[in-house]
Structure formats: structure tokens, C-alpha cells
Amino acid sequence: MSSRRSRQSSGSPSIKDDQIIELVSKLRQLVPEMRDRRSDKVSASKVLQETCSYIRNLHREVDDLSERLSQLLATIDADSAEAAIIRSLIMQ
Amino acid sequence: MNHCVPDFEMEDDYAIPASSSARARKSARPEDEIMELLWRNGQVVMQSQNQRSVHKNCKYDAVIPDHSRTPASQLPPQPGNQNPQLFMQEDEMASWLQYPLGDDDPFCADLLYSDSATVQSNNAAANPPPISAPLSRPPIHPPMRRTELQNFLHFTRNNNNNKSRIESAAPSGSKSVVRESTTVDSSDTPLVAPCSRVMDSRPDASNTGMSMSGGGRGVTSTTATSFGATAAASAGKEAMTCEMSLTSSPGGSSASGSASAEQTWLQKPPPAEDRKRKGREADDAECPSEDVEFESASAKKQTRGSSSTKRSRAAEVHNLSERRRRDRINEKMRALQELIPRCNKSDKASMLDEAIEYLKSLQLQVQMMSMGCGMVPMMFPGVQHYMPMGMGMGMGMGMGMEMGMNRPMMPFANVLAGSSMPTATAAAHMGPRFPMPAFQMQTMLPNDPTRGQATNQSEHMLNSLGTQNPNQSQMPNFADPYQQYITSQQMHLPLQQNQAMAQPSTSKQGSSRGPEHHESHQ
Numbered sequence: 001m002s003s004r005r006s007r008q009s010s011g012s013p014s015i016k017d018d019q020i021i022e023l024v025s026k027l028r029q030l031v032p033e034m035r036d037r038r039s040d041k042v043s044a045s046k047v048l049q050e051t052c053s054y055i056r057n058l059h060r061e062v063d064d065l066s067e068r069l070s071q072l073l074a075t076i077d078a079d080s081a082e083a084a085i086i087r088s089l090i091m092q
Numbered sequence: 093m094n095h096c097v098p099d100f101e102m103e104d105d106y107a108i109p110a111s112s113s114a115r116a117r118k119s120a121r122p123e124d125e126i127m128e129l130l131w132r133n134g135q136v137v138m139q140s141q142n143q144r145s146v147h148k149n150c151k152y153d154a155v156i157p158d159h160s161r162t163p164a165s166q167l168p169p170q171p172g173n174q175n176p177q178l179f180m181q182e183d184e185m186a187s188w189l190q191y192p193l194g195d196d197d198p199f200c201a202d203l204l205y206s207d208s209a210t211v212q213s214n215n216a217a218a219n220p221p222p223i224s225a226p227l228s229r230p231p232i233h234p235p236m237r238r239t240e241l242q243n244f245l246h247f248t249r250n251n252n253n254n255k256s257r258i259e260s261a262a263p264s265g266s267k268s269v270v271r272e273s274t275t276v277d278s279s280d281t282p283l284v285a286p287c288s289r290v291m292d293s294r295p296d297a298s299n300t301g302m303s304m305s306g307g308g309r310g311v312t313s314t315t316a317t318s319f320g321a322t323a324a325a326s327a328g329k330e331a332m333t334c335e336m337s338l339t340s341s342p343g344g345s346s347a348s349g350s351a352s353a354e355q356t357w358l359q360k361p362p363p364a365e366d367r368k369r370k371g372r373e374a375d376d377a378e379c380p381s382e383d384v385e386f387e388s389a390s391a392k393k394q395t396r397g398s399s400s401t402k403r404s405r406a407a408e409v410h411n412l413s414e415r416r417r418r419d420r421i422n423e424k425m426r427a428l429q430e431l432i433p434r435c436n437k438s439d440k441a442s443m444l445d446e447a448i449e450y451l452k453s454l455q456l457q458v459q460m461m462s463m464g465c466g467m468v469p470m471m472f473p474g475v476q477h478y479m480p481m482g483m484g485m486g487m488g489m490g491m492g493m494e495m496g497m498n499r500p501m502m503p504f505a506n507v508l509a510g511s512s513m514p515t516a517t518a519a520a521h522m523g524p525r526f527p528m529p530a531f532q533m534q535t536m537l538p539n540d541p542t543r544g545q546a547t548n549q550s551e552h553m554l555n556s557l558g559t560q561n562p563n564q565s566q567m568p569n570f571a572d573p574y575q576q577y578i579t580s581q582q583m584h585l586p587l588q589q590n591q592a593m594a595q596p597s598t599s600k601q602g603s604s605r606g607p608e609h610h611e612s613h614q
Contacts (some may be wrong), residue, residue, distance in 0.1 A: 014098065016441060023444035030451045048424035051447060055431045065461035084423040089464045092457050
């Protein structure tokens, strides 16, 4: 990207960079453990890494909750509204 | 290599004016003077160097008479690059030699000769001349060292200001360096010291350096690296190591231009460099690729001249660091892409967008599910108030996994008990009931098709809520009143909401009222 100077601010790269910076900051807001950190000091790679781990955690939680809901589903009346709700939750 | 010297000389540090005059002077001088020059090249020939060094370390000052204008530039024009190189090298060495001046004159002569010989061979495979032994201080190793040293000096000078950052990087470099330097670590000369260090470690360093950086440029860089390594090893002289580490960076970039880049890059490279140094094999393995780059780049730079060389070197280093950083980021982006289902975007920005939305939906989903989990065991009619609160609290982004705490989901039960509608409807009813203005689900609305069925229902619910209550700031408020309600049941605010929400039949109205209540609360 930069041949001579550190940064060659051409038109397109700067636009994309800004976009990406904004998205990265948005992402940072979503990830709980990075929300309150001092900003502008976290590298993009760290944000991405935290996001990946956070998503994995969420996946795990979803799986756990699905399992629990399934168990609950088994205990309640299948025709009840709760069952329907639970099923909807599991289906997500 | 000899060409290294020219670069060094060409360094734009000092403007070398009347080179010719200086040259004339030099040539005019008798042999002994020349020798002297050689010997004191640092001082005489390398006036520029000396001067520079003088600025930095006035070690050399004593020796150099008036050759103020014998800048490096002169050297190149002179016939036989070697002369300049010699001078350059000599300069380096001269600086060292200065200290042992008296004693080392004969020594120096030998050195000079040997240097000249070696100079020719530049970067001859580390053949440290025996001189090193006699020269306790400046390990006068073969010319290549000198050249390296010169380059190194150049770097050091340039990097003096960068010492601070170098220092940080130095330690890392030093570790690997330890094994490198062995010959004469004691070189003390401040500015020279680093050089001498380098010199000492030249044989080793040069080898590694060479491997590191191939061509002339490489030599310098290697020297620097080796130097830094040795320096670190020998004395933990931070300045040196700093510089070394600086140089050690792949391009041996003289930090001048790319200080920042180098810093960041250094942080990464030094450890990498250390690893490299520690394992020659590793170095060889790693360096080749880098060497190729460096060599070609360095070759080009050399042809362009010192000033451009410096800049190009700095740019090189910067580029390398940038490239590494980009690679890391790309790698993480790929990992993220794998986590996101149905992500077929190759564009970074759109991928990040999808990641953001997916993350939000995931959070919401987890909240819903945990709410559902809490709801089922708590099912009992009558406690209508809870529902809105629970849902409300769970939905906020800030709420995170609060819903996972399984608060008594009375509202849920209420709704369920009240209505025996199909799932979708129930969800729909549940949706409006929830005074969840802070629904980030709204952002997800456009993504419904992409998300597939997974979050449709939740989104549906949320959508209804979202449309009713775009004000997200209310979420936290709900939480508080909810808690208060739970504990003391003295919150009338939630009650109002609950009452509005509680009735399944009036769910729609409740929903409409809910937001109103919320808003009124707010």
C-alpha cells in the first residue's frame, strides 16, 4: 500500500479506512469487555479477536440455552403457549 | 560492502559541501596523513561522521583536525570506492581508535592495511582481523564490519533520537544477540561502542546480518541487527541495543523517517528478530524471504543515493510492519467470517457490517432464550407486572446477559396463561407487551432475509416493539424500576406499565400504552 511514505492517502483507501474504523468501533461497543476500554488505543486486530471469541461464547450460550429449553419443553404441556414459545426460541 | 559506505556517506545527515576540496586535501596529504586519515578516518575522512558523531559523542573530536569538509560525499567521488569506504570504515574504527590512539598507531596501520584489504572484500565472511585483539576498545574487525559499522553508525546516529523507542525494542534484540557478540564486547565508546559492539559481533553478526539483509543495505541492517544483538548481549547498552534493534528491524531502517512505524514494527520485529538471531537456522529460513526483499530494495536504494536510501529503508521497514499488521488483521477477519453464518461477503466493510448485525442478533437471541428459560419455571398467572420488565431489561444492548439471570419472568407466564395463541401470535403479543424501546433489533430488520428463520420470531417481536419504541434509552430505566418492584413492590411506574401490558386481550393497547408510559416515565 504505501510505497514511500508511511501512508499514501488516496481517495478510496481513506474512505474505506474510515468505514472500517467506524465499524470496528461499533463492534467494540457490542463486545462487553471492550466497551469501556479506552478508545483509539485498541488495535483492529484485537477488536476482531475479541469479537470472534465473543461470538463463540454466544454460540455456546445459545447451545446451552437451547438445551435447557428443550428440557423444559419436555416437562411442560406440549400444547401450552409456553411450549410454543419455547419451541420458537429453540428454532431460532 | 563498499557500496554500503557510500550510502552511509551519502547520508543526508550532513551536507557535504566542498568535497573536492577536502578530497584534495586528503590526497595532498602524505601517506602518513592518509594513513592518519584512514586511521582517523572517523575524524578526518568521515568528517561528516565525526561531525555527526561529534554532535552526538564527542569522542572523535580530538583526532580530527580540520577536515571538516571531508564528508562522505567526497569519498564516493574519489577514485576507488574503497577509499571512501576505507575512510568510512576507518572512521568508524578511527573513532574507536582514538582512544587507543597512541598505542594503536602501528596497530592501526596494520588495521588500515588489513582494512583496505578487507574493505575490498567487504563483507568478507567474518574474518575479524587480529587487530581486534590488540585493540581492546574498538574491535577492528574486517572491513565489512566497518562498513556495517558505518552503516550502523549511520543508523545509530539517526536513531539516537530513537533510542527511547529502540531501547524498548533493544531488550528483545539483546537476548538473541547475546550469542552473537563475543569478540570484543567491551567497546565502550558511546557512539562507537555500539559500533564496536557491532564490530565485535560482526563476524557473527555479519553472518547473521548478512543472512538478514543480503546486500549492502543488508549489511548495515545486519550489522545493526547483529550489532544490536551483540550490544545487547555484551552490555545491555540500551542505546546500542536500541539502535541495533532499530537496525535489526528487517530493513534496518534508519528510523528517521519511519520512527512511528518502526516503533510499532519494532515491537513486533524485535521479538521476531531475536528469535531469528537466536536460531541462525531460523534466521536463514526467515531471512531469505526478507533478504530478497531487502537486497533488492537495498540495491535499488544504493543506486539512488544515501538520502533516498534512508527514506526507502525507512519506508521498507514501515512497509514490512504494515504488511504484518495487515496480515494479522486479515487473518482475524477470516476467522470472523467463518463464525458468521451465511456470510458471503468478501469486502471488509460489508463483512464487518454483517458481523455487527449478527452479533446483535446473537445477543438478542441469547437474551430471549434465557428469558424463556426463566419464564417456564416461573409460570404462574397473576404476576403480570414482571413481564414487561423482564423483557424490557433483557433486550437492551447494555443489558447483555442480564436476562440470563432468570429473573422471574412473570410477564411471560402471564402472557402465556392469558393467551393460547399460536407461537407466532404469542410472540407477537409478547412483542408489543414489552416496553422495549431500546431494541437494537431494529437494525436487524433489514437483515431478516439474510438471517433466515433463526431470528425471525424474535425479530418479529422485537420489530413490533422497536417500531413502537424507538427510544432505546428507556431500557435501563426499566431495569431499575423492575428491580425495585421485585424487591419492594413500590414502584408504581412499572405497575402502570404492567397493567397496561398485562392483558393479553389488550396487548395491543398495552403496547401502545406501554411506550407511552415509558416515555412518560422518561
